[in-house]
Amino acid sequence: MSNDVYARLGVTKLINAAGTYTAIGGSRMSSQTLAAMAEAAEHYVNIRELQSAVHQKIAEITRNEAAYVSNGAACGLALCAAAAISRLKQKSFELLSRDEVESCEIAILRAHRNPYDWALQFTGATLNEIGYPNIIQIPDKARLIEEIGPNTAAIYFAYGPAGGWLPDGAPSFEIVAQVAKEKGIPLIVDAAAQVPPKSNLWEITRKGATVALFSGGKDLCGPQASGLLVGEKDFLQSVTDIGFPNYGIGRLFKVGREELIGLLSAIEQYLAHDEDLRATQAEADVERICTGLRGSNIVQASRAFPNEASQPIARIRLEPLTMSVDVLQKRLLESEPSIFAGVERGALYVNPMTLSGDEVDIVLSALQSLDSGTL
Known part of the structure; x- marks a missing residue:
C-alpha cells in the first residue's frame, strides 16, 4: 500500500502555480508550524485560558490592542x-429577537460587494449598499455620512487597491475611516489576502480600522481553518464574548488548540522572515520563466505586477497564441505532475509565491513541452 495519503484516496496532487486560493489548499505550513500543532494536540488545556494567552501574544507581536483567532x-x-x-x-x-437583528444594517460600498460578504448577512443583518461599482459618482464623505443611520451597526470595507479584484467606485480608506470615527460606529476591514506586506497587520488598524481580518491559511502559512482578527480591545472583547467556546452563534465557529498554536507559530515565523528577499526571489523566478519561454510559439510570457490579490509580488502572464486559455489550463492540469495555474482576463497566470524547491523548473519544463509537442 502506498505511503502517500492522497494516492491511497485516489486524489491527484497539484503543483499550485496560481496563488493562495483556498479551493486548492491555500498555502503550505512549515515543519515548525506542523510540529507546534502536533505538540498542542498531545495535551489537554483549558481552551479559554489558551485563547487568552494566544490572543494576547499575537496582539503584542502584531502591535495591536487585541487579537482573536x-x-x-x-x-x-x-x-x-x-x-x-x-x-x-x-x-x-x-x-x-429576529426583528431586532434584521432591523440592523451593515453599510457596504457597492464597489466592495463580493462573495465573502455573505458572512455579514449570515447574522440576519441587511446590507446597505452605497454608490456604484464604477468611477461614476464615487461617494464622498457627505454622502457616506448621509447613509449612516441609527440602525447602522458597522461599516464594511474591503481593503486593497482598485484594479486588482476590486472595481473602481469606492472612496479612499482614509475617508471611510474618518466617517466611521465621526459617527462612532465600528469599521470592519476585510484584508484576508492583504499580506504581504506584513506591515498591514498593524498599519490598517493604525489608520482607523476597528478590526482588520486576515486569512490564517494564505500567505501567513498557518492552518487552513484559521483566521486572524486584530484591532480595538473593546470590540474584540465583544467578539470573544460571542465566539467559541460560548454557546449561541459562536459555537458554530470552533477553533481547536491545534489551530490556536499553529497560527501563533506561523505569525511568529512570518514576522521574522525577510520580505525584501522573498520579493527578489519572486522576481528571479519570473525572469527565469519569461526567459525560458522567449521565442515560444505557444505562449507569450511577460511580467505582471501586482498579483491576483494585489499583493506586491510579481507573477507571469501567459498569453496563449495557438489555443484558448481554457485549453492551455487544461493541458497543464493533465501534465505529470498536474499543474494548476490561474485564469484571469483571457490569460493564464503563474504566481511564484506558492512554488517551492524545483517547482519553478517543473512549471517551465511543462510549458516548454507544449512547444515541442511532448505534452
Whole structure:
C-alpha cells in the first residue's frame, strides 16, 4: 500500500502555480508550524485560558490592542457582524429577537460587494449598499455620512487597491475611516489576502480600522481553518464574548488548540522572515520563466505586477497564441505532475509565491513541452 495519503484516496496532487486560493489548499505550513500543532494536540488545556494567552501574544507581536483567532476570515466577518449588532442593541446577541437583528444594517460600498460578504448577512443583518461599482459618482464623505443611520451597526470595507479584484467606485480608506470615527460606529476591514506586506497587520488598524481580518491559511502559512482578527480591545472583547467556546452563534465557529498554536507559530515565523528577499526571489523566478519561454510559439510570457490579490509580488502572464486559455489550463492540469495555474482576463497566470524547491523548473519544463509537442 502506498505511503502517500492522497494516492491511497485516489486524489491527484497539484503543483499550485496560481496563488493562495483556498479551493486548492491555500498555502503550505512549515515543519515548525506542523510540529507546534502536533505538540498542542498531545495535551489537554483549558481552551479559554489558551485563547487568552494566544490572543494576547499575537496582539503584542502584531502591535495591536487585541487579537482573536477565528476558524477562517469569513467566520471572523460573521462574528464581527454579530458583535457590532450586539453593541448597537446593547444586548447579548443570543438574546436578540429576529426583528431586532434584521432591523440592523451593515453599510457596504457597492464597489466592495463580493462573495465573502455573505458572512455579514449570515447574522440576519441587511446590507446597505452605497454608490456604484464604477468611477461614476464615487461617494464622498457627505454622502457616506448621509447613509449612516441609527440602525447602522458597522461599516464594511474591503481593503486593497482598485484594479486588482476590486472595481473602481469606492472612496479612499482614509475617508471611510474618518466617517466611521465621526459617527462612532465600528469599521470592519476585510484584508484576508492583504499580506504581504506584513506591515498591514498593524498599519490598517493604525489608520482607523476597528478590526482588520486576515486569512490564517494564505500567505501567513498557518492552518487552513484559521483566521486572524486584530484591532480595538473593546470590540474584540465583544467578539470573544460571542465566539467559541460560548454557546449561541459562536459555537458554530470552533477553533481547536491545534489551530490556536499553529497560527501563533506561523505569525511568529512570518514576522521574522525577510520580505525584501522573498520579493527578489519572486522576481528571479519570473525572469527565469519569461526567459525560458522567449521565442515560444505557444505562449507569450511577460511580467505582471501586482498579483491576483494585489499583493506586491510579481507573477507571469501567459498569453496563449495557438489555443484558448481554457485549453492551455487544461493541458497543464493533465501534465505529470498536474499543474494548476490561474485564469484571469483571457490569460493564464503563474504566481511564484506558492512554488517551492524545483517547482519553478517543473512549471517551465511543462510549458516548454507544449512547444515541442511532448505534452
